[in-house]
Amino acid sequence: MAYCAFAIFMTIGALQSGAGPVASRASTLPRVAIVLPPKVASQRVQIRYLLIGPFGGYGGFVREEENVHSYEIETSVKGKPASQIKIVVYAPGCRFQLFKFPMYKETDLKVKFACLPLPSVTLSGQIPPDEMVQNRRAELVISYTAYWMCDLFGLMDCLITEFDVTSVVPNANGEFQVELPDFAVDPTPSSFKGGATLRLGLRDPDSWNSIVDQFEPVEPELQSEMHDLRILSSYPRGLRFAVSDRKSDLNSPM
Numbered sequence: 001m002a003y004c005a006f007a008i009f010m011t012i013g014a015l016q017s018g019a020g021p022v023a024s025r026a027s028t029l030p031r032v033a034i035v036l037p038p039k040v041a042s043q044r045v046q047i048r049y050l051l052i053g054p055f056g057g058y059g060g061f062v063r064e065e066e067n068v069h070s071y072e073i074e075t076s077v078k079g080k081p082a083s084q085i086k087i088v089v090y091a092p093g094c095r096f097q098l099f100k101f102p103m104y105k106e107t108d109l110k111v112k113f114a115c116l117p118l119p120s121v122t123l124s125g126q127i128p129p130d131e132m133v134q135n136r137r138a139e140l141v142i143s144y145t146a147y148w149m150c151d152l153f154g155l156m157d158c159l160i161t162e163f164d165v166t167s168v169v170p171n172a173n174g175e176f177q178v179e180l181p182d183f184a185v186d187p188t189p190s191s192f193k194g195g196a197t198l199r200l201g202l203r204d205p206d207s208w209n210s211i212v213d214q215f216e217p218v219e220p221e222l223q224s225e226m227h228d229l230r231i232l233s234s235y236p237r238g239l240r241f242a243v244s245d246r247k248s249d250l251n252s253p254m
Helices: 129-134
Strands: 016-021 031-035 046-053 056-062 070-074 084-090 097-102 109-112 120-126 139-146 161-168 175-181 196-203 210-217 239-243
Touching: 031 084, 046 070, 046 161, 056 070, 139 175, 161 175
Parallel strands: 016 056, 031 109, 120 239
Antiparallel strands: 016 070, 031 070, 046 056, 046 084, 084 097, 120 175, 139 161, 139 196, 196 210, 210 239
């Protein structure tokens, strides 16, 4: 997962992993099954959701598994069934897909995730070389920060969600090049307020502990308000990044 633990929006209840591979169950409470396309690796599919019901709002996420064909989401909290569910599904290289529907008692639902491909964009750049001298095997992790999900979930005060995009090991000079999905042409986020950014950080490849929480572009015109990289359909070659002195806290309400 991302170098910085992602958070899910919620108003009542704690963040939980309330979903997993489809399995036999005794419960009669309704569930939602998300069926995956055969060519998409299940362990790369990232799912976030919000349940709405008599308990208020309750956010959760799917814990990724290898070699599964679908995931189930429990649609109840402490035995109380949800009246509505909102789901965001993402896999690298695919558009974000949204599901929103009411829930009915003892009625299971099955939906299909269709991977609609996005074109790619090349990002090449350099982080400070001294970071790689000290951490030769460190991974540069690129994550998508979805501020727009606050508006999607209809929450005024929310936590921020990140999605893993890709990772790469820079060379000894801190140079790297990756192919990213062109998020600028994904129509889904543009339907909501808040926007999104790309966050770059450095982590230990074994423990996944953060080494550098956030790099920011040296060029001011490429910086977002949060000092991350703006989402564009093309980038100049050889972008330079510096260690941000801004303390990142994705767990703070926006």
